[in-house]
Amino acid sequence: MRDAASTSGETTIVIGAGQAGFSFCARLRELGYLGNVILIGDEHHPPYQRPPLSKAYLLGDISLERLSLRPDEFYADQRIDLRTDSRVTGIAPGDRTVTLADGTQLGYDTLILATGSTPRLLPSSLSGELAGIYYMRSVADADAISPEFAAGRRCLVVGGGYIGLEAAAVAAKRGVEVTLIEAAERILQRVACGQTSDYFRELHRSHGVDVREGIGLRALGGKDGRVSSATLSDGTSVDVDFVIAGIGIQPNVELAQAAGLDCNNGIRVDTRCLTSDSAIMAIGDCASFPRNGGHLRLESVGHAIDHGQLAAASVMGSDETYQAKPWFWSDQYDTKLQIAGLSTGYDTIVERKGDTASRSFWYYAGNTLLAVDAMNDPRAYMVAKRLIEAGRSPPVNAVSDINLDLKELLKT
């Protein structure tokens, strides 16, 4: 590790004041970095948590203040020069400078790209100039959607991934009539097994959401400039007052690409978060890192925190390499889903039933435990997470045996 004194007089610039950028800056100071730290974000708010945007915040259960990752004074206390409402428009790697939208130029010794991702938009041939079509990424997005949620209004949710399903749950809870369409054969197809899809389909239907799978969007119709109807791929049409699209995200790589950095489904980094330029690192949603012989991009809070912290250690001279420990959660109605691991490549699902409301699905490839989806079962989640992180795989008959206390699996 470098000694802290050697960092004095340096400047580290972070582009993107989100979860990963925040985590990087906070850890860099914890590790004793003495140089200048400039955190630049194009949103109005200081760094905040995004997950509640499609959950408790959209429901009106928590305030904007509670989303903040730290109180405003934290940044001054930690000598983090936080610049909100500031957009970086260019990077000149040769000069080691960045340019802001207002023309300001800032020099760096180390540059961190923590630019996150942007929702995929519906094709403009579908959405045109119509008002009443929303996406879900920022406080501004959630604030724009919230007034639409009134009892009796009709919403079309396009996309049955986590964002679409969470938005549908909040809308239904607020009395909105929801139709949710998913172009793939089943909701959550990209990320979960058929059993988890079945669980959430039933959950939504039991709350009155009209879930239609294998159905795409063919056209949107409007009245007085606002969306008023949707024609679906099976030829049926639904009347709508507004639309929420949750059809995936794409990493924000434009700045990196223009600066000549290697990008391929994200900004390519090595195990220490370094890009193809040795003075530039990338972290969080926007970065694609080495894993199991390939490259992976993760879109989760846990990864953004860990990746940011590892990059900070790396700046301080640590040669620790990034070992992702994927975990994720989703809240829908009274169900808390917790996911440990990555299920890619599974061939067997083992179900473990808890009491009436709890259940977990364990993903195996051969005898190797890859991942778990735990619904209202924090114990299954916690045990599975520890097993997966330790590279241990319990026998499937032990997992499905409801008379076995799961904690026993940690002892063997």
Ligand SMILES: Cc1cc2nc3c(=O)[nH]c(=O)nc-3n(C[C@H](O)[C@H](O)[C@H](O)COP(=O)(O)OP(=O)(O)OC[C@H]3O[C@@H](n4cnc5c(N)ncnc54)[C@H](O)[C@@H]3O)c2cc1C
């Ligand atoms: C509605 C919603 C719900 C979610 N729920 C969950 C969940 O339940 N569990 C979970 O683990 N994850 C969840 N996620 C994902 C999680 O929030 C993200 O993976 C995480 O925020 C990624 O952090 P990041 O710092 O990489 O990106 P972000 O948090 O997106 O931060 C990037 C920031 O960079 C800014 N920026 C981009 N370009 C520039 C530029 N040129 N100049 C200045 N600033 C720029 C962006 O505006 C943004 O503020 C959710 C995300 C959303 C949107």
